[in-house]
Amino acid sequence: MSETLHISRALYSGNGLAHTDRGATVLVPFTLPGETVEASSPNASNQAQLLCVLTPSPERVAPACPHFGTCGGCHYQMASYPEQLRLKQSIFAELLKNAGIESPPEPLIHSAEPWGYRNRIRLRVARAIGGGDDADSPGSLRLGYNRHATTDFLPITTCLIAAPVLWSTAKSLLAAAAQDRDAAYWLNATAEVELFCDHTMKRIQVTFFCAPRTKPLFESLDRAAIALQAYAPQGVLITATAAAAFDNRTGPTGRLIAEAGAPGLNYRVLDETYWITRGGFFQTNRFLLETLVQLVCNDADQPRAGTLAWDLFAGVGLFSRVLARSFSAITAVEANPTAVADLRAALAKAPAAHAVHESTTLDFLRRAVLDRDRPKLIVLDPPRAGVGPEACEL
Secondary structure: OEEEEEEEEEOOOOEEEEEOOOOOEEEEEOOOOOOEEEEEOOOOOOEOOEEEEEEOOOOEOOOOOOOEOOEOOOOOOOEOHHHHHHHHHHHHHHHHHHOOOOOOOOOOOOOOOOOOOEOEEEEEEEEOOOEOOEOOOOOOEEEEEEEOOOOOEEEOOOOOOEOHHHHHHHHHHHHHHHHOHHHHHHHHOEEEEEEEEOOOOOEEEEEEEEOOOOOOOHHHHHHHHHHHHHHOOOOOEEEEEEEEEOOHHHOOOEEEEEEEOOOEEEEEEOOEEEEEEOOOOOOOEOOOHHHHHHHHHEEOOEEOOEEEEEEEOOOOOOOHHHHOOOEEEEEEEEOOHHHHHHHHHHOOOOOOOOEEEEOOHHHHHHHHHHHOOOOOEEEEOOOOOOOOHHHHHO
16 A cells, blocks of 8 residues: 655655654655655554655755665765755754754754765675676675665665775775685675775775684785785775674674784874774765864864863864864763774873873763863764763763
């Protein structure tokens, strides 16, 4: 069965909100406010599938990516880019209102190129089974993402939001594995592969997340790295790392089982160069990094300054290292031990008043509320999961 629905507004989940004639709430993906659509009957989570758009929004466009709608990565490619920004602005304002924040300032838009902006992608590795989306011969290696709203594997032929050199490198991995035994060994042992490029687009960190019992063949990875280098895009230097992931559902956790080349990358933003060891977090939008630093660390084109600043979810110190120039003391808080080590090394020659705490933000705030420290500036840059109610209250 299907229903004709009117989309009233966009939600953070990427869904459009509609109501049936009976007043029931329905969530329909890939729709825009003002559209009339035909959708399937909703499931127990009020989620429906879009069947067709009966009355399109004037802001609807043809998606540029051939995988859009099937791939679980992007949500808004059916909208013009100005409309995407407007939607995100209105969604954020609605979230603040629903959180009970009184008279919040209007969210400002800071945007850049909508394509090729990611400096890091993480791809699933699987073997083609033939038929359907798998045009390759059965058994050949494929790279892809999850299908929309599932954990099913979707083989892809391009990723338009990734820096072009990343997808070129991804294709070179498959080419190397097809010809080289060692490259094939590591890609076959891999559940997911992560590609991270530096600011020059000339250095790529390749990390294989392997099955827990993968044999740590260091010399094999050295040979595989040489093969990958031979197939790499012109002018690109490959660094390879293999990690045995304990549980791929929990993210990039696991133990190092082999490495070839440098254990990380240097990434330059404005006049700071950041060392990012494999497994450390760094902002993914390469076009907005400088804008982010300037927004956080400056006020009316002047450096923010004072006695004490907190940088919560500090990572490798994208903001801490700049703020350390103008604040008497910086307290950086980060739970990732790899990022903590990188930031401590970077601040080793800075004044002793600067401190790096290996801690969750919530645990730090629980202690800090007793210490009665009152910073002039708090930088809050949480991951996608958010801060959490208790940390917000503290």
